[in-house]
Amino acid sequence: MAKQTQSNFACVYLVLFFFLRASSISVSARVAPLLQTYEKSIFTSNFHSIYDTSKYGILQLNNGLARTPQMGWNSWNFFACDINETVIKETADALVSTGLADLGYVYVNIDDCWSAATRNSEGQLVPDPNTFPSGIKALADYVHKRGLKLGIYSDAGTFTCQVRPGSLFHEVDDADTFASWDVDYLKYDNCYNLGIPPKKRYPPMRDALNASGRSIFYSLCEWGVDYPALWAGKVGNSWRTTEDIYDSWFSMTTIADLNDKWAAYAGPGGWNDPDMLEVGNGGMTFQEYRSHFSIWALMKAPMIIGSDLRNLSEETYLIYSNKDVIAVNQDSLGVQGRKVQVSGKDGCRQVWAGPLSGNRLVVALWNRCSQVSTITASWNVLGLQSGTQVSIRDLWQHKVIAGDAVSSFSAQVDVHDCNMYIFSPLIVSHSEE
Ligand SMILES: *[C@@H]1O[C@H](CO)[C@@H](O)[C@H](O)[C@H]1NC(C)=O
Ligand SMILES: *[C@@H]1O[C@H](CO)[C@@H](O)[C@H](O)[C@H]1NC(C)=O
Numbered sequence: 001m002a003k004q005t006q007s008n009f010a011c012v013y014l015v016l017f018f019f020l021r022a023s024s025i026s027v028s029a030r031v032a033p034l035l036q037t038y039e040k041s042i043f044t045s046n047f048h049s050i051y052d053t054s055k056y057g058i059l060q061l062n063n064g065l066a067r068t069p070q071m072g073w074n075s076w077n078f079f080a081c082d083i084n085e086t087v088i089k090e091t092a093d094a095l096v097s098t099g100l101a102d103l104g105y106v107y108v109n110i111d112d113c114w115s116a117a118t119r120n121s122e123g124q125l126v127p128d129p130n131t132f133p134s135g136i137k138a139l140a141d142y143v144h145k146r147g148l149k150l151g152i153y154s155d156a157g158t159f160t161c162q163v164r165p166g167s168l169f170h171e172v173d174d175a176d177t178f179a180s181w182d183v184d185y186l187k188y189d190n191c192y193n194l195g196i197p198p199k200k201r202y203p204p205m206r207d208a209l210n211a212s213g214r215s216i217f218y219s220l221c222e223w224g225v226d227y228p229a230l231w232a233g234k235v236g237n238s239w240r241t242t243e244d245i246y247d248s249w250f251s252m253t254t255i256a257d258l259n260d261k262w263a264a265y266a267g268p269g270g271w272n273d274p275d276m277l278e279v280g281n282g283g284m285t286f287q288e289y290r291s292h293f294s295i296w297a298l299m300k301a302p303m304i305i306g307s308d309l310r311n312l313s314e315e316t317y318l319i320y321s322n323k324d325v326i327a328v329n330q331d332s333l334g335v336q337g338r339k340v341q342v343s344g345k346d347g348c349r350q351v352w353a354g355p356l357s358g359n360r361l362v363v364a365l366w367n368r369c370s371q372v373s374t375i376t377a378s379w380n381v382l383g384l385q386s387g388t389q390v391s392i393r394d395l396w397q398h399k400v401i402a403g404d405a406v407s408s409f410s411a412q413v414d415v416h417d418c419n420m421y422i423f424s425p426l427i428v429s430h431s432e433e
């Protein structure tokens with residue numbers, strides 16, 4: 001009986017072996033995708049210095065959250081202070097009905113202006129009775145029923161930026177209040193901070209959230225003061241690296257460059273945050289928004305939609321719903337991609353790249369020039385051996401555009417647009433040589 005089983009297995013293996021051989025040959029003669037990490041035959045010896053991750057603290061805060069960058073929506077960029085429970089509910093409904101929730105956008109985050117101007121007689125935060133009459137717990141129930149998560153906002157100061165009560169010196173009370181409302185996420189701002197350094201003001205809320213016993217994503221928003229990448233890995237699940245984004249090409253490109261510096265510090269559990277997405281808010285062209293979305297995804301930035309989801313244009317939806325680009329952001333390797341080469345006037349022809357799981361690379365050709373440009377990514381700049389054959393998938397055209405590129409790849413890129421690709425190296429199978 002045992003013998004019989006063994007020979008059956010042998011037979012299955014043999015069939016499988018020929019099947020695999022046959023299928024790999026039919027894809028591309030004598031090549032098969034590599035599985036091992038940073039294989040020397042594919043990558044150059046300086047691969048690890050191009051994509052340095054030496055400052056990443058393993059799993060960072062390690063509260064079980066942020067294993068990939070957070071995705072969702074936040075009220076601020078479009079609505080600012082003009083919010084109420086109806087808008088939040090309609091947005092939750094829109095996340096579901098548009099299919100964006102299924103693509104990973106699950107956090108529904110209320111920004112400033114949800115709370116009343118003063119605490120109650122017990123010193124607790126209370127929702128604004130005019131705009132959130134049903135309370136935050138009811139909203140949390142509403143979004144949870146739809147498979148989503150609720151985020152809230154407070155401030156590591158005496159007031160929020162819109163002069164509602166802040167949580168400084170009320171960390172334990174407020175964390176317990178948020179937990180009692182079943183909140184899943186806290187964005188913690190930096191106004192009215194009494195000049196106390198962020199390093200002193202942000203850890204108490206981390207400890208209070210932890211002590212509340214509820215799993216709450218902790219998003220630091222201290223505008224990059226005192227370079228949080230250097231210390232916030234053990235404090236928050238993400239940390240803003242810059243001041244607020246505005247809906248303009250100038251703001252977006254400036255912030256991308258500032259955030260790029262801290263790439264070596266990001267990883268599962270804790271991410272650099274270049275602020276929320278402005279895609280769809282009207283201040284940039286379609287090409288510029290596509291760049292914004294592509295580069296944020298490549299940088300492993302939080303993907304927090306900042307537009308009105310109840311009224312999405314087709315173009316805006318096309319950008320936010322790009323599964324190929326989202327997959328780059330959510331890749332399990334969790335290494336922040338970065339700017340690897342610039343050329344042309346003021347360095348406006350740019351190559352950005354990063355490692356992905358399965359020995360793949362994401363490569364973006366970003367044209368920041370004011371005319372159509374041809375941009376070239378050469379293998380040595382990407383950290384690839386020049387003889388490495390690469391299959392190239394275009395993430396905006398959603399198709400493979402080259403099966404066996406070697407040594408370099410060039411493409412013409414529209415003004416302020418960004419082409420984005422996955423490079424999958426192939427290796428010659430030595431057994432067949
Ligand atoms: C809620 O806020 C939205 C967006 O600002 C606004 O259009 C709507 O009139 C408000 N609804 C109520 C009942 O205040
Ligand atoms: C609290 O912190 C510990 C240690 O990092 C962690 O294991 C635990 O999951 C945290 N609990 C919550 C509720 O965040």
Ligand SMILES: *[C@@H]1O[C@H](CO)[C@@H](O)[C@H](O)[C@H]1NC(C)=O
Pocket residue numbers: 311312313
């Ligand atoms: C919906 O968006 C369009 C632009 O895409 C805008 O012109 C229109 O005013 C918006 N409608 C509402 C109700 O906000």
